[in-house]
Structure formats: C-alpha cells, structure tokens
Amino acid sequence: MKYTMQLPLPAILIRVKILRSLNMKQVSFMSEKNNFAHFIIRDFKSDDYEQINLLWKETGLGGSQRSDNLQVINSTLANGGKLIILEYSEQNIIIGTAWLTTDTRRIYLHHFCIKPEFQNKGLSHLLCNESIKFAKEKKMQIKLEVHKDNLIATGLYKKHGFTYLGDYDVYIIRDLAIIDKVEL
Template sequence: MSSIKPRSYKSDDYQHILKLWEITNLGGEERGDNAETIEVSLLHGGKFWILEDSKTRKLIGSCWVTNDSRRLYLHHLGIHPEYQHQGYGKLLTETALAHAKSLNMQIKLEVHHSNKTALNIYKEQGFNILEGYEVMIKRRH
C-alpha cells in the first residue's frame, strides 16, 4: 500500500473522478455531482481525497466529505474494482473519520443495503444504522 496514499483533490482530477464514479456507480453529473459542486463544497469546509497509485499515476479511489456546519456527510467513497478488498476503502474511511474527529463533528453517510463490503467497513468503524429513517431525495424541481 505504500505507493497508494490519500491526497487532496485538485481540479484537474475531475475527469478522472467522473470515470471512477462511472465504474463504481457512485455518481456523476446527472446527480448534480459536477466540478463546480465539488469546488463550492471545498470552499464551505468540505474535503475531497483521492487515492492515486504513485507508481502508475492511476486514480483508484475517492472520498468526498461535505460540511453543513452542523455535521459532515461522507459521499462517493469508492475504490476501483481492480483495487477492491485490499484495505483502501478502510483507509479512506479512516481518513474521513480522522477529519471529523479533528473538527469534533459527527459524520453521516448513506450506503446501499446490498453493499455488504462497505457496510462491514462502516460498522467496524463505529457507524450505526439510523433506525426508523427512510432516505428520500427530490432531484428535479
């Protein structure tokens, strides 16, 4: 894992991020995830980490944390399929949790119930299911 470490997002990462999100089914412009949204979230206290293999320069993971000044939200944590099950998802989760701890803020996320690997990582890291809640969204006005 030594050639793969989290680093901060740079604007020229965006096209590579879109490809990763497409491969991992995490998001994209149709969901409102665009370069401007990322930049605005960073200006408002968000963080965005990239995992890049420094030997191959291949972008292999992402983790985006937004801040609403009340709590943090963990988004788009995903690892390229060729690099999954090697501890990188846990590494990014721990990076986000360390950030939340440094701010003394709670952190919330959504994960699909069929994503057992992610669920296990999050449970190991102390996340709890919010019983009685349903996730709802309205994308179009």
C-alpha cells in the same frame, strides 16, 4: 552457532510514511495476492476532476442526474468540505475517493469508492480512517448513507464505529423540474 527466528508475515501489511514537505501520506501496500505497490492519500486538485468523474461512473456514483461537477466540488470545498483522493502512484491513477461535505452541524461522507480492480485489498480502510480523522479535526459527527444490500460497505463502516440509525427511508428530488409539477 547462530539462532534466527522467523516470524509469520501478516496477509496484509500497510505502512504509512508522512511526507511533511508534500503534506501527503505515502502508503505502501503488500499482500500475498499483490506485488509491492505505492498509494498516496491526498487532497483533491482541480485537474483530478476528469479522472474522478470516470471513477464515479465506473463505480455507479456518477451521472448527470447527480449534478456533481467541478463547480459543485469547489463550492463544497470552499464551505469546509474535503475530497480525499487515493492515488496509485506507480501509474499516477486515482483509484479511490471519499467526499466529505458539511452543513456546519455534521460531516456527510459520500462518493466513497475504490476502483473495482483494487477492491477487497484493505485500501478502503485508508480512506475511511482519513475521513474519520477529518471529522475529528472539525469536531463534528460524521454521517453517511449506504445501500442496505451493500454488505461489504456496511461491514467496513461498522468496523470503523458507524452505527445504524434505524429503519427509515431516504427521499430526494433530483429533477428540480418536478417541483413545478407538484400540487400543494
């Protein structure tokens, strides 16, 4: 007589396989809601710019007021930063980014996004883990800004060890022409 044991499947199964020759990670993702699909975490390449620019606009992170062009990206990469890409390999589309820049004291995490139709599937954890890994490799703190009403993002960051710094406001001058109008 044969005995078999059936174990319950988790709601989400994530497998990571390191592809040494490509220096990338192939991630297989499966959930009860989705069919099997493949995702790749890799570094940014210049020909990714058009796709990520569209993704950033789609997720509210893009726009001319931000001045995030290819030249700026390449400059931050040359200065020790990293732009992590999450690609859906079955369609060769970029579905997520995490842009890490540095001021040599700490890493700043920004432009962290997942394409809307891929959200709420656990993929943001892959980008977050990869971002934290980069900060560890650089032996630097990692800091980010998030809208206080973005409860999903704040929950994600807290799960990964980020802590709230306190109640303070962030100010920025985006339009440099304003500087000429400021009276001292």
